[in-house]
Amino acid sequence: MRIEIKNLCKSFRGNAVLKNLNLSIPEGKISVIVGGSGSGKSVLLKHLTGLIRPDSGQIFVGERDITHLSEASLYPLRQRIAMIFQSGGLLGSLTVGENVALGLIEHKLAPRDKIPEIVKEKLALVKLEGKENEMPGNLSGGMRKRVSIARALTLYPELILYDEPTAGLDPPMSETIDDLILKLARDIKVTTVMVTHDLTSVFKLADTVNMLHEGEIIVSSSPDEFKNSKNQIVQSFIRREYHSAAVMIL
């Protein structure tokens, strides 16, 4: 599932977050969007599933222009797109097993008696066997993110969007999540878009790196080209000297 974004603009209370942003996400590849805190990475990601609507511009997901689709028309499309939220987005009132089974039950994608088996299989895929009856509140951040990935996989998505998947995790857990993202992208050939500022993940996973700066994509290249880019902003980001406009305001 390829994505094309043309001249995307979004403001919040007069503060322009995305300004005429153009971006192409190739099918079956891992595209990483980097940028400083508050640069609009998550806002951009949420536009791809219609969770946030643009002020102007166009967003094509697959062959479809989703810019002006009604909320009702977006629901079938969202079943083909999985989004892994920074917090995991698990329902706190449901067990891990119920969270993973949620999409299957609500969309009646599997017979009731087969659902426990599918849940078990997806949890095994993210190395969380036997955690079906745990409550999300009792899990670590990394485990919650893996449950969220397991839940997303039950719908067999064509596109997975990761919002800061390794934020707040220790290095071994970040490594586990990175390996999982890579495995899914390579094994099931799912198109992956990942928003992060974790450079280790960027250079390990990315097929394409896109840098978001002041509402625009200023560089879109391979990881090697990104690393050797002459762009001052890219170099300051790599050297961890980068300050986005949002951080400078603070």
Added chain:
Amino acid sequence: MLSLFKRIEAVFSDIFLTAGGMVLLLGECIIELKYFASNARRIIRQMMEVGWNTLPLASMIGLFTGMITSLQTGVELKNLGLQQQVGTIVGLSLVREMGPVFTAFIVAARVGASWAAELGAMSVSEEIDALRSLGIRPVRFLAMPRFLAAITMQPILTVYSIVVGIWGGALVSVNYLGVSRHVYYKRLFDSLAMIDLRLCLWKALVFGALFSIVSCYTGLTTTNGAEGVGRSTTRAVVISLSLVLVADYFITRFLG
């Protein structure tokens, strides 16, 4: 001056947006009612919350409302030698006003506040966005079951509360005012007409719809983290209680 004008404009704009949002949510909930069968478990859970879990509070409020009404009016009536009429006053006041309004107040404060807080917490922790991203409609999944539970359980709870109130009134009338049990109940049932019961049930239904829509709307539109959850909870209770009284007047005026 300009800033004052802008502030007034902002307040009115907020009121109209909120009212519009609530009307839209009500419409969506009514449309989603056709999916009640596939949401049966969630609906039953919410019905238990509105009905069964509110029973102790409804019992206490109902009982003391009946007892206080009986005591306050009974003493005055006794001075006039009219204490035999206490059943009439307890019956009419409980069925027409106090039963539906007080029950709506306790349910809005107990259940409505908890719904606004729960949905608000879900909104700020991205759970609502997660549902939408899974292709699950938050209105069908979260609001409709609560709406249906409220409009079905509120009338039942109101009738229960009135029955307990009538019994409480009888306790005071018989034991303190010296009115015979037979006279109390006879006067009470003689004074009540079918229209009173119908009005009472209409009120309960409308109040249930009001507090559920207000709580769900304020919860689902919560922003700004924990502070926002607190604000939404307070807002849900304040708007619900105010609307219950406004609706009470208009229902009494036009249907009574």
